[in-house]
Amino acid sequence: MAQTIDNLLAEIRRKRELAGDIRPTDLSDLLTRLTIGGTRQEDTGGFSLEDLLGLGFGDGGGGGGGRGGGGAAFGGTRAGAELGQLQLLEQLGLEQGFEAGESALDRALRLTLLGKEQGFEAGESGLDRALRQALLATEQKFTGEQSLLGREFEAAESEKGREFTRAQELAKRKDERLRIFSEMRGTxxxxxxxxxxxxxxxxxxxxxxxxxxxxxxxxxxxxxxxxxxxxxxxxxxxxxxxxxxxxxxxxxxxxxxxxxxxxxxxxxxxxxxxxxxxxxxxxxxxxxxxxxxxxxxxxxxxxxxxxxxxxx
Structure with a gap:
């Protein structure tokens, strides 16, 4: 269990170091440098079991010992120090649970906002689609009208061409008739x-x-x-x-x-x-x-x- 606690405390310490939140008197910092059963000051990074006892862990007279002075039953013993360590871990667990709950809330809010944004985007896309369809219908109508005008223009030009051809043929026939009349009149x-x-x-x-x-x-x-x-x-x-x-x-x-x-x-x-x-x-x-x-x-x-x- 000591190894598991050490690992957990080390992980917490690394996170707080990255966040710039480490202070020399943090209990988590003390526990990170303390191993259960280690009493030498050099093994605990300068903090011995007596240091923890002096901070109030396991001592009924200390202000920081346990929840409601629960560590008084152990006095200033190693068992009291271990109990204080467990109480500190429990407190850290509650804090982590609160942070996890806060993250879940943030996640829920974020998902809610995301859903609203997506709904708005979907509505906006529907509006864009309606506008696009209206523009497409207008373009198709304009294209159809232009095509009709083009066909009417071509038909009018073709009719003009036919009228011109008929006029030329008529003039040609009149000239020919006049020539025949002139020849016929004398004979x-x-x-x-x-x-x-x-x-x-x-x-x-x-x-x-x-x-x-x-x-x-x-x-x-x-x-x-x-x-x-x-x-x-x-x-x-x-x-x-x-x-x-x-x-x-x-x-x-x-x-x-x-x-x-x-x-x-x-x-x-x-x-x-x-x-x-x-x-x-x-x-x-x-x-x-x-x-x-x-x-x-x-x-x-x-x-x-x-x-x-x-x-x-």
Missing amino acids: DPVRAVLFAMGIGGEGGVGGRFEDLPPIEGARTLGTQTEAGLEALLGGKIRIGQGGVTGLQSPVKAAAAFSAGQGVRGGVGALKDARTLLTSAFGVGAEKGKGRPGMSRDEILRQIKSVTPAGVI
């Missing part, structure tokens, strides 16, 4: 009028240009052409959606022309008159609306049969 004036008006007529005069608006001045040109045919043939002649209506037969037209009607209406030149007549009879009218169109050779054959040579 087939009636068909050129229908073409300028955007009317297909017999044989598809307008063709792929029927969806285009009329060429500027087409209606005026049509009126002038109608007047020229009326001057040559007489009667009421119209050029329009149904083709050329009001035409007589080529034979009657040739007879009337040879009788001197070909000089009225500003159509005095024989070549122009022949071109105008062959164009009108060549176009003709739609079925059910007038005389159908004829080939140029057939028109000339019928005219030749009733007119003197050199007239038409």
Whole structure:
């Protein structure tokens, strides 16, 4: 037991030395340097059993002996000193127990505070999570809106590109139609009028240009052409959606022309008159609306049969 007590006291002494709490008169310091059964002063670091007895251990008359003077039964004997030593160890044990209890309390408080801090951190993390989710939703909404705007912009740009392409194609078709009209007007004036008006007529005069608006001045040109045919043939002649209506037969037209009607209406030149007549009879009218169109050779054959040579 002496060895165990010595070890315990030595451990306590080391702890207090580290804490700077060692004083020369500490009882624990005395007991650390004292072994049970050691009576020589050099073995106890300068303190003998009599020193302990002088301090009051085991002496009923001493103020520091035992709990309530419990060491008086042993007087100033070695047994009293040993009892004092045991009482000192008991007191140290109580102090250690108190320190252990205080550490447990500190630990409990620390754990409680830690739990509260963790709870606060958990709540704070939940708030952060909510904010993060809100920010994420906002970013996703913004990204979606930007993507939609991008698609709408691309669609608008694509539509602009298609409109530009259509405008180019339309301008190209108008230029081509104007070129064809200029060439046609000198050789087939009636068909050129229908073409300028955007009317297909017999044989598809307008063709792929029927969806285009009329060429500027087409209606005026049509009126002038109608007047020229009326001057040559007489009667009421119209050029329009149904083709050329009001035409007589080529034979009657040739007879009337040879009788001197070909000089009225500003159509005095024989070549122009022949071109105008062959164009009108060549176009003709739609079925059910007038005389159908004829080939140029057939028109000339019928005219030749009733007119003197050199007239038409």
